[in-house]
Amino acid sequence: MSYKFREIEAKWQHYWAENQTFKAANVADKKKYYVLDMFPYPSGAGLHVGHPLGYIASDIYARYKRHKGFNVLHPMGYDSFGLPAEQYAIQTGQHPSITTEANINRYREQLDKLGFSYDWSREVRTSDPGYYKWTQWVFIQLFNSWYNNNANKAEPIETLISLFEAEGNVKIKAACDEDTPLFSAEEWDRYNKRQRQEVLLKYRLTYLADTEVNWCPALGTVLANDEIVNGVSERGGHPVVRKKMTQWSMRITAYAQRLLEGLHRIDWPQPLKDAQTNWIGRSEGASLVFFTKTDEQNKSQHSIEVFTTRPDTIFGVSFMTLAPEHELVSKITSPEQRKEVETYVEYTSKRSERDRLSDVKTITGAFTGAYAIHPFTGEDIPIWIGDYVLAGYGTGAVMSVPCGDQRDYDFARNFGIPIPNIFKDVDISEEAFADKANTIIANSDFISGMKYDEACRAIIDALESKGQGRGKINYRLRDAVFSRQRYWGEPFPVFYVDGMPQMIAEEYLPLHLPEVEKYLPTETGDPPLGNATVWAWCTNTNSVVDNSKIDNKTVFPLELNTMPGWAGSSQYFNRYMDPRNDQEIFSKESMEYWQDVDLYIGGMEHATGHLLYSRFWQKFMYDRGWALKDEYAKKLINQGMILGTSAFVYREEDSGVIISKGLIGDKKVSPIHVDVSLVNASDELDIKAFKASRPEFSTAEFFLEEGKYFVGREVEKMSKSKFNVVNPDAICEEYGADSLRLYEMFLGPLEQAKPWNTAGISGVYGFLKKLWKLYHGGKEGTFLIGDEPASSESLKTLHKTIKKAEEDIDQFSFNTSVSTFMICVNELSAQKCNQRAVLEPLAILISPYAPHIAEELWQLLGHTSSVATAPFPEFKEEFLVEQSKAYPISFNGKMRFTLELPLDMGKDEIEKTVMEHERTQKQLQGRTPKKVIVVPGKIVNIVG
């Protein structure tokens, strides 16, 4: 008789599914608790050991909260639109939904094997029309909203229209496009329908605009800023170029300030908050205008707007720099300089994003021959162009202050531009002085002698009174491009009348993704939906009809782009509250009950993607009254990545012989990844299997150490290409799901990245066997559960464990609580404890971590219901105090000191000595200690 985890686990997984043990009711007297995992993209590779880490942690916490009497919402679903399924479709012609379905089934199977307590009745899939109906619905609501900067919230577009009718747009403070023209109520009245639509589009929270986008030719689509890493696409590493295209955008910049402020109110990891803060990139400063100097050649005057965070350094300006792409460059360049400028502009346009990034040290630029006028001194300021100024940030032009900015300094040095010093007692002969806190401005007319704050204020005031500038807060955050030239994504609920976008009425949603023959762009360069033959909207029937019927009277073309990956994940947490509702995205009642996510666990990699966009959508949903909280997740934990331990063989470069690690010496070798499954725990390679694994190695020669080949090891990210992926199925098969759960938790702190190493799994496996043995006799089939009262020793062990386990789980220290259980079971087995009074609470304690074995024990104890619904055992201090080795003595006030005492001193004597010492100390320190803890041995600890 032994611990047969396979039988036990299969049995209880079946039981939970059958009895819907984890189904959460939407109406309950109990308090709610919402534990959310980031739903996965179901890739073809299935789960690896890194995936379940966060899921196990959240499952433990969800189960723990159920024991604590909460009604727990713990759902799971799939982010099932995405690139890999589409690329597979392009290669094979198979519809992405087939691949997706197959992958989801495999994921589900793997998830079920791990014993997760999900409420599967609430599963969502972003590619399911019943789900993306509501993604389309949110899009329509965004289209029909504008951001009122006075009320600081989104409002229905109708309120904006009535404002236009009453007073035009001159006084309206709203988030809108920069090129929005000003108009009066009368002018608005004269506008025709199309003109009005054009104006409104500049205010809508999702809008159509010609934007410079990141176009990835290899993927045939645009990418968002967060999908680009080091100038190449995150997926596949393809080059990315800038291109102007008409695209849907989301006016996330309207929420920049609130997205920053909200971070203070949520318990999210600091690094993640920092990442979002940096991404939003708020900088406070001034916006000001420089006018160009006119002469015979340059008759017309131009204005150049710049943004600066250092208005206090304005008297240090000795030149201006424009980005080479700046629209004024061609207009202001003098004939003498034209050739040089054109050559330079051409040179920069040829440099890829990557070159520019990798080569930041080379200073390049050209003089335009034009001058601007300094707003205060009236001096001539030469205008240069240089690629250190980025077209995409701020206005694409800067006022250059070489003494206060290192880049300006380097540029000035390189081109021999003067570097005036405007700082008091600061040496700038070697480098710029960028510290704004510790200096006094000098040589600066009316602000000389002022400090940073004061000087900024004075300059901004002066600029305002001249009408040449104002205080401004600038954000790095850009509006988010929302169109993708893909097939496998949500279709926009949009058709075009005279080129103007119209929303399909809500009652006709969802707009189903059409069938296409080919998943590639069309020959005319349209997105894949351009291949659909049935893709036109008939306004008579309110339905999709054949393209050939387009007459632009009652049948109109539909939008050909689809939504990006983050669309479906931006409201899924709310949809889980009421996932089968086909009338509303969620009912008012379910929102009122569940409110928001209490604990969200997922990866840091979504910091500036999903986790920012979803906060934006939530704030919008809140503004419009659908959501009740403007931050949807109170607490978030980033689980650390599980890294792989790659294995390498070494091939000598000249001979091609494969050399064992210890024999390399100073030979020239190149390391080659080998599949980790071909290597045993002592780094010995299975040569036969290795030869069979790849044809090019079948005839390889080996240079062995004592007949064995030893590989090299390195910790790297787990990935297919590195042959270091460990699949949880194999572990489950060998040790069981409970062992895997315990082991993944035991590996180390949840938030820390750690390499996967199977060596230690025998420890937790041994723990489970020991636990099992506690209540099984040595003989076949006998259970040894005693009904007599437990010994005080066992009770002490139990209550110590309850206390520690509770503290650990509350602090999400799952690794230490596994240790706590191990100590507990070790002690109980030393005590030969098999009494019901101890085993029953123990089953509940262990159930979040090792749910299957806990259910088994619970059933053997005679219960008919699931252990998952049992109340958490209560901790009783009385079982501990008697046994405690510490003697607490109470005092008032605070003081700490250490006192050496002889070993054999009794309690009374210690107390007397301590009191005496305390009196002396009190006189010395003038305070009184609160509590004294005496540890046997010789040290007395006085704790405040």
Added chain:
RNA sequence: GCUCGAGUGGUGGAAUUGGUAGACACGUUGGACUUAAAAUCCAAUGGACAGCAAUGUCCGUGCGGGUUCAAGUCCCGCCUCGAGUACCA
């Protein structure tokens, strides 16, 4: 460069937040059971020194200072590694 983390035995990691550093586990060594192996159980396991022994003494949390009766923990100055970000005006 900037921002944020982290440095503790052979290894993963504990340490009730300033109070017996190294819990728990892996690994290693020795032992028991066994024809043998596996499994299981028991013991030892930071370093140095002293002792037949129980035990004792000293040194030890990346480095150098400091505060404190007391520092892995707090402060100052470095070093190393990791993550994010990058010409952001």
